[in-house]
Amino acid sequence: MKKTVIGIFAVVAMSFALASCGEKLLTDTQVQEEIQKGFDAGKAAVESEMNTKCETEFEARSVAEFERMKTEAEAAAAATAKPTK
16 A cells, blocks of 8 residues: 555656646737737838838939939920921
């Protein structure tokens, strides 16, 4: 009987020891929070990168568009200024 009680106690002790080990699972709410954190961090990085890219290319795009419009306006003015016979 003494061995049986000690055996049961050992099994219970091992069960508690194994139950406290290992990785704990997250709840659905915690999983959603972790996903949102990752999304927000990625979104901030992409926004920062795109803003920097836009700011560095803005002047070049503006000048190119201005030159294109200027060329179109000059072509239109030249077309209307030509006398016809």
